[in-house]
Each structure stands twice: as C-alpha cells, then as structure tokens.
Amino acid sequence: MPIVTNLRVSSSWAAAEKTGTPDYQQNAFKASIRAKIPLEANQQFNFFMLMCSDIASAWAHVTPRLAVGATANLINAVTGLPTPYVVAAGHIDEWIMNYWSFEQIARLHAYIDGQFVLSNYADSSSVNYQQMVSGMDTSLLDPTGILPHAIDLTLENITSDPLDGLVMIVHIESIVGSPPFLDIKDIRCKFCGHITKDVNVMLTKNTCSECGMTTFYWSPVRGKDG
Helix, strand or coil: CCCCEEEEEEECCCCCCCCCCCCCCHHHHHHHCCCCCCCCCCCCEEEEEEECCCCCCCCCCEECECCCCEEEEEEECCCCCCCCCCCCCEEEEEEEEEEECCCCCEEEEEEEEEEEEEEEEEEEEEEEEEEEEEEEEECCCCCCCCCCCCEEEEECCCCCCCCCCEEEEEEEEECCCCCCCEEEEEEEEEEEEEEEEEEEECCCCCCCCCCCCCEEECCCEEEECC
16 A cells, blocks of 8 residues: 555644744644655656636646536646556656645546556545655556556546546656657647647647647656656
8 A cells, every 4th residue: 555644734724823932833744745856867757637627727737627426537737638648668657746625525546557546535625735655656566667557547526516626646757678758749739639749748838730729738857868
C-alpha cells in the first residue's frame, strides 16, 4: 500500500493567533511538505488535472462543472489528452503527490492496464494534500519496464450538485531502458477535440486548425538533459 504524508484542512481554517508562543501548527504543516525533488536526466514530471468550473478558460485542464453522477477522465496538462496515459516500454511511472479541493463530494479512481487499483474520497469544502513516500508504482508490476502500461485516472461526482473544484495528480516517469523522452507530442484542442500531431514538446499555446480556438498547455518538467 502507498505510504503517505497527509494534510487535510477545512477551507475556513484561520491563521493561528499570535500569542508569543511557538506556532507548532505551522511547524506541523512544514513537516508534511516534501522537499523539492531534483529530477535526474532520465526523469520527468507528469501532471494529470481537472479544474471543474463554469469560468471560461483556454487552459486544457479546465472543464465545465462535472454533472451529478458523472465520471470524467483526468487530463494530461502537457498535451490536453485525457487519460489513460501510456507509459512506454523501458519507462516506469510513480504516483508521488495528489491535491484536491472541491465544494462537493467526489471520488478519484486509479487503474493500471484497465485493472482497478485504488480510490480516494474527497470530502466537500476541504483541502486534501498527500505526498507518497512510496507511491503507486508500475515497477511493482514490471520492475524493469519491459512492457508499456496504461495509467487511467477518473473523477466521479457522487453528490447531488454539479462538482466545482480542482484535482491534481503528479507522477514521476523514469527511463530505465529505452526509448528516451520524445521531443515532440500530440495535443488536443479542448474546444473541438481535434488532435494536432508531432508538435514541439515545449509548445504551450496552439490555435486549432479546425475550429480556430486557442488552447494553453503546460510545458514538460524534465531533469537536466532529459
């Protein structure tokens, strides 16, 4: 099972009153935060997100509020493509952090190669932040990355109102064999769904050739020379 440090606070949590005594609340908060991870040359972060909101946005991961009883796939913030995300043969993938904050109640489901692995429950009007010391890792299934593996992450609205809020899951993908990380990517227009193939991996803004709308993407975060 994943080993986690966990921080869950009410959205109405107030700052500690200054009394002249040590603020142990702040010390506890700092202790729960994982130090910045220096990526090696063979590693990159993968960001899977959904920001459910009725506020219009060109960012790929921002979608309308999730309907009652509906389930949606998380979106790769670098490409705009929904999960499942395929980890190439020769690579391994580790889930290291998740963050969510919703006004309603939601449930996150995770699958590897179509098989259910775990779910997390998101309470309403709260902030949940977890860091995995030893997280869900494809190397537990395939230690040397011989085969490709599909990672699927879905968000389910289990309350009686449309879901409003954010979920972000961060993975580290590491090369243990071959091939190297690509310098191109396929991207998806958030407005019409058109796929544009083989653009520069660092591209963060694209105007769709089909509908003329512009979508914003995250740039990949890789280790030096990755």
